[in-house]
Amino acid sequence: MGVKLEVFRMTIYLTFPVAMFWIANQAEWFEDYVIQRKRELWPPEKEDQVSHVIFLPPVWRGLDSCGQGTG
Template sequence: MGSWGLEVFKMTLYMSFPVAMFHIFNQPAYFEEWVTKTKRELYPPEALGHRDELQKAIKDMQQKRDNEMMKALEDIEKREKT
């Protein structure tokens, strides 16, 4: 076992190390470039034509679904009449 001085040193180290690491690694200049680069990779800026293509695809899918529903309803009506 150590003396009280060693225990004080260990306790100081245990308390100051996490605080020092928090201070060092939470500096904005340290990781700002990395965060900006990663954000641009994950969420690239939208292209102007991309949104129009997406809206057109959504409209086409809705129209296709509506046509299928109408066909199914017509089939049901035909079966009921016969």
């Protein structure tokens, strides 16, 4: 019984990580599920929304226009 149990445990210990690695590296799943979910959470901005954005350099935080520290 002891040897059979150890073989079973070793099989589980090796099968689980290999199966998770195989599932996580499926390109079709990634493209179908993850990219679709990302677009649902963060939809692409419309052109008229982007044109109203004004860039203001973060001078109030002690940074110059390039984002480098002034001190």
